Amino acid sequence: MSALPLALLMVGVVVAVAFVGRPLIQAATPLLTRFPRATVLSLGGGLLLWMASVIAAGLFLAWALTGPSPLPAPMAEVCQRCLEASNPFASGVAVETSVPSVVFLLAPALALAVVMVLGLRSVFKRHAQLRTTCQTLLPVGRRKNVAGYQVTVVADPQPAAFALGRHSCGIIVSTGLLEALDEQELRAVLEHEAAHLRERHHLILDFIGSITGPLRWVPFAAAIADAVPHYLEISADNAAQRKVGTRALASALLIMGDASNAQRTATQQSGPQRMMLAAGPERVRQLISPADPRQGTLGAMAIFAIMTVLVVTSTAAHGAAIAAVVTGCAI
Structure with a gap:
């Protein structure tokens, strides 16, 4: 045959x-x-x-x-x-x-080797950005225990919270967030960010990003690159929902979703930051009335x-x- x-x-x-x-x-x-x-x-x-x-x-x-x-x-x-x-x-x-037969053997291996090299390069670049962000935020922030979570509070009127890696800055929150949310809503947001740290979501994003970055032209790889952050957010939402409840988390998402367009744009451009902003009504709808599986x-x-x-x-x-x-x- x-x-x-x-x-x-x-x-x-x-x-x-x-x-x-x-x-x-x-x-x-x-x-x-x-x-x-x-x-x-x-x-x-x-x-x-x-x-x-x-x-x-x-x-x-x-x-x-x-x-x-x-x-x-x-x-x-x-x-x-x-x-x-x-x-x-x-x-x-x-x-x-x-x-030559050797072309069929070496060409795919060399192509994937190039992908891995480019991917590792992008990881190192993101880590450098992360260090720069931490060096910028930590001196102007103050460490504080909020609702049982150790966070760094920075002066910013926009309600925002994000996690910068377990061994980096940890959880960062704005003064606007502390003023906008009540105690239960604040606990929901912080549990969400704590879940990101506990489950090492930043490492997962580094791994997926290192592979999919050079393969963005492949629709399958691009779909995975887009989907993984979405499912990590859902996983963190589920952790907050189990601990604090649906109402508090949904309310916090809606309040944070009212942040200005300027803040949303800044969030999307800050590579290493994992901001918790409501992506329109879909995220709240997923909490309250998820689609039929x-x-x-x-x-x-x-x-x-x-x-x-x-x-x-x-x-x-x-x-x-x-x-x-x-x-x-x-x-």
């Missing part, structure tokens, strides 16, 4: 996920919203699985297609022996092309089916390659 049909199928699935992943994630939203922490884990895992599948597709193409080798003869012989040893297809028949069942089932295909094909490809290396590429 020739590997070419399966190789083309693998490439087709990888490309299809890149484009249909976004609408499927959106379609599954009503169901995914009920399980925000599991959703974040699944989306992150799905992104890594897709990247592994890109490399697996290269392996399938290398098994299915052959061409002239640009490598020196001894190295080419070793690579060819390893490639043949890892090929799980019995016939081992490959279609002749003018493209059954509406997202078909989208979630479609995502699960596609991910299952990627798991099976990627495991087969990477497993065969690893087994060949472990056995010394013995045919």
